[in-house]
Amino acid sequence: MASPMSARAFLDALREEGLTVVEVGDWExxxxNHKGPWGPVHGVMIHHTVTQGSRRTVDLCRSGPxxxxxxLCHGVITKDGRVxxxxxxxxxxxxxxxxxxxRAVIAEKRLPPDNTADTDGNRYFYGFECENLGDGDDPWPEVQLEAIEKAAAALCRHHGWTERSVIGHLEWQxxxxxxxxxxMAGMRERIRDRLKD
Known part of the structure; x- marks a missing residue:
């Protein structure tokens, strides 16, 4: 069981992992929180945005429809690799x-199929939305993939988690x-290798 990081610890962990971080408004x-509890946290969830254009993407993820x-997340990872x-x-x-x-994330074991949807993930996961159309054709620049790897590794490093604490939305819901x-298997390999450093 892990308590959520403070805003300052979250920011510092990302920067210490070598990321360029942009603070948007009153993000802290x-x-x-008025809709339900936040924590304990058990992992990191990765998403794509189905959007194009960094400014529009960040604005949407901050305000929501x-x-x-x-x-709609804690951090938005744009195509230029900024968080x-x-x-x-x-x-x-x-x-x-x-x-x-x-349960598998908490135990850091192989993920079972996601075949039910009755558990509040907003309480338990940090979330990163990643700028991409999500059509399978929109490219993922290496600088963006590296930023996803670094962001997830930063949180795993802070909490003492392995790469098995990082999942994709498609593995959850x-x-x-x-x-x-x-x-996500390939991304977890990247995170595992980074955590060895």
């Missing part, structure tokens, strides 16, 4: 997912496909 206090108020912090605390990113997947365009 922007959250959905009318039907799903923001923040834009848009929230700290509970965020509308994970939704309901599979309790068996959560039935019907989700994100992130599309790279595999």
């Amino acid at each position: 206090r922007h959250n959905r 009318p039907e799903l108020p923001g923040p 834009h912090l848009v929230g700290h605390g509970r965020a509308n990113h994970a939704g309901l997912g599979d309790p068996d997947v959560l 039935p019907g989700k496909v994100d992130p599309r365009g790279f595999t």
